[in-house]
Amino acid sequence: KNEVEQSPQNLTAQEGEFITINCSYSVGISALHWLQQHPGGGIVSLFMLSSGKKKHGRLIATINIQEKHSSLHITASHPRDSAVYICAVGRSGGGADGLTFGKGTHLIIQP
């Protein structure tokens, strides 16, 4: 079983729809990251969370530490939001173990 699971793997939606991408993890973490990878390949860090909720523009990220679950929401989705969204966790518990990544959610927003 992967330590970080994302769902759905693929998501196609219409412009304007509310989008939710989920991430579940099975290890203790120090923080959780949401990343965005556009078709050109570049990776951008969207959020880093260790508790609660963060908002940036139309993007909202939440995390529930007890349930080991995080969600990324996109409000009023737009075709430019089409990308792969990747969840990554920084493992906790002594030393710096780096990041473990989910396999990503491929999002397509159709006009």
Place this chain on the structure above:
Amino acid sequence: EAQVTQNPRYLITVTGKKLTVTCSQNMNHEYMSWYRQDPGLGLRQIYYSMNVEVTDKGDVPEGYKVSRKEKRNFPLILESPSPNQTSLYFCASSPSWGEQTDTQYFGPGTRLTVL
């Protein structure tokens, strides 16, 4: 401009020919890391460095070497590349590594093909 740079961006080579992919950051970050990305497997960590002269293995270190002689540079060395190292490689950096893991800044990626 704050950035992480990688060179080369694209490389086609042959099995066994040593190569180095350079990574440099201009943000005075302590933490640097290398990842590879493969279809169906996602991103996986190869090596990371918490600071100068401090490096450690990630999840897939076999066949790779790194060094951190200066804070800004973190080269990835493939002593004897093999076709299974054909991949998209990303370097990343962050200000530090501690209880609160800092935002990672990614380089543009290096697409490596080993024939």
